[in-house]
Amino acid sequence: MKKAGILNRHLAGALAGLGHGDGVLVCDAGMPIPDGPRVVDLAFRAGVPSFAEVVDGLLDELVVEGATAAAEVREANPAAAALLDGHFPELDLVAHEELKRLSAGARLVVRTGEARPYANVLLRCGVFF
Template sequence: MKRSGILNRHLAGALAELGHGDGVLVCDVGMPIPAGPRVVDLAFRAGIPSFADVLEGLLDELVVEGATAASEVRERNTPAARLLEERLPDLVFVPHDELKAFTTGARLVIRTGEARPYANVLLRCGVFF
């Protein structure tokens, strides 16, 4: 049994399969999930688990070389915007419709229980060397 880190077996297994350049969408409960990518749905109740908790846990385990979020998050969800800007220095903002179009190329979608708008980010995996 794992002692620490991500304990959800479905999520831990999906993360282990990722490679350089793969996309991981971390999203709120309202984000449309495209057909195709593997989905790990962590949503339990509105707000549980939060976008912040899931993102922080992922960033402890993943190498991220880039990220994209909806520009609308800056006005409509300032706590999520602050978190994204603090934790992802190479973050690029695009209109929400553009972000939704990008998600079709994601390899993995992680749905949180977040119920505040625009709490979505598309992470691009990097390498540790």
Template sequence: MKKRGVLNAQLSACIAALGHKDMFMIGDAGMPIPPGVEVVDLAVCQGVPTFRQVMDAVLEEAAVEGCYLADEIRENNPELHDYIQKKLGSIEYEYMPHEALKELSGRARFAIRTGEFTPYPNVILRAGVVF
């Protein structure tokens, strides 16, 4: 039995399979996931688990060099936007309209569905390397 880190077998395998520049998404309970993108559905009920809980756990295991966010998060969810910036630090950020983010999500290796119910808590992360 795994002792720490991401215990969800599907999510752990998805993270382990990431290669440099692969994209993956962490999204809210209502974010549409395009056909063909593997869904790791962690949502239990409203607010469980939160976006922050999932992102904290994922970032303990995945190297990230860039992210894509909806322009709308800055105005409609500034608290979560600040959290993302603090958590990810000085990586490369790219902002785009929410509709464009939904379109880009079709290129993700997998998408993690959380129980988050706040506006625009969706991020596409680009895997980095640890060396």
């Protein structure tokens, strides 16, 4: 049994299978999930786990070379915008409809219990060397 890091076996296994350039969508409970990507649904109750908890946990384990979020997050969800800006100084912003379109190309979707709008980010995996 693992003693640290991500303990959810489905999520840990999915992360281990990612490679350079793969996309990981971390989304709120309301984001439409496209057909195709593997989905690990962590949502338990509204707000649990939070978008921030999941993003922070994933960033402890993944190398991320880029991130894309919906431009609407700036006005609709300042807390999520601040979190994303803190982690990704060069955050790409697109219209929410474009983010939904881009998410269809993700290799993995991690659904949180977040119940605030536009708490979604598409991560692009990098390499550790």
